[in-house]
Amino acid sequence: MTLRLGRHSFPDDATLMMAIVNRTPDSFYDKGATWAEDKAFDRVAQVVDEGAEIVDIGGIKAAPGVEIDEAEERRRVVSFVARVRAAYPDLVISVDTWRASVGRAVCAEGADVLNDAWGGADPELVDAAAEHDAAIICTHTGGVTPRTRPHRLAYDDVVASAIADTTAYAERALAAGVARESIVIDPAHDFGKNTFQSLEVTRRLGEMVATGWPVLVSLSNKDFVGETLDRGVGDRLLGTLAATAICAQAGARIYRVHQVPETRQVVDMAWTIAGRRPPARAIRGLA
Known part of the structure; x- marks a missing residue:
């Protein structure tokens, strides 16, 4: 399916890197490295230079912690x-929020995508996306409370x-007026899942792809990788890339990541092996 993310369209053979930019002082991975606005802006410049098509800006860490009200977000x-x-x-801007009021505010400033990591906790988020012709990411969380x-x-x-909940969310977004080509589903690894469940979602991701809705995966340095390999947060890149290769082979379209160039190479290689992408060049034995 051709993807339309706000004002930007991508053909159905395109895979997209969504680079994480945390406007938080306590994010699990970067520990507040991009909390200061100028540092966050430098991060945007870095990932754009590395080839990210999307930046995903978040103002609240997913894990429990200090309550962040709407005004602070x-x-x-x-x-x-x-x-x-x-x-x-020309950059696709995504905002990681579950609040419709925040969604409306960021779309008014030019956001293209509302990335709802909490599975429709605020039912009006789909209306916010529809009002601004924005895209929406529909996740599966098993109904857990945000944070x-x-x-x-x-x-x-x-x-x-995961299939039932995300496709139902997608249909609800469609009914609210979000364009079909602007709706993405996400199994949401770690969210509402233990490690065994996240591994099963990874192994069977092709079943989600087979629904016809474009699939996003957010694997980067997640706990299911750390627990599988017994690695700390700063030592999960190889495990993340292994999981990424499996999801790319299955046909995931969008990859929410901390490390853009490494993920791009893995995804391109997997898509090429799967026959969805030609090699960048192929002269061996031909020239």
């Missing part, structure tokens, strides 16, 4: 979105649950 992200839009008119960790969640079939 807006303070962290709205003016920053405006600054990035002014500097990079809580999963505890002994049980599924008869975690992949069937």
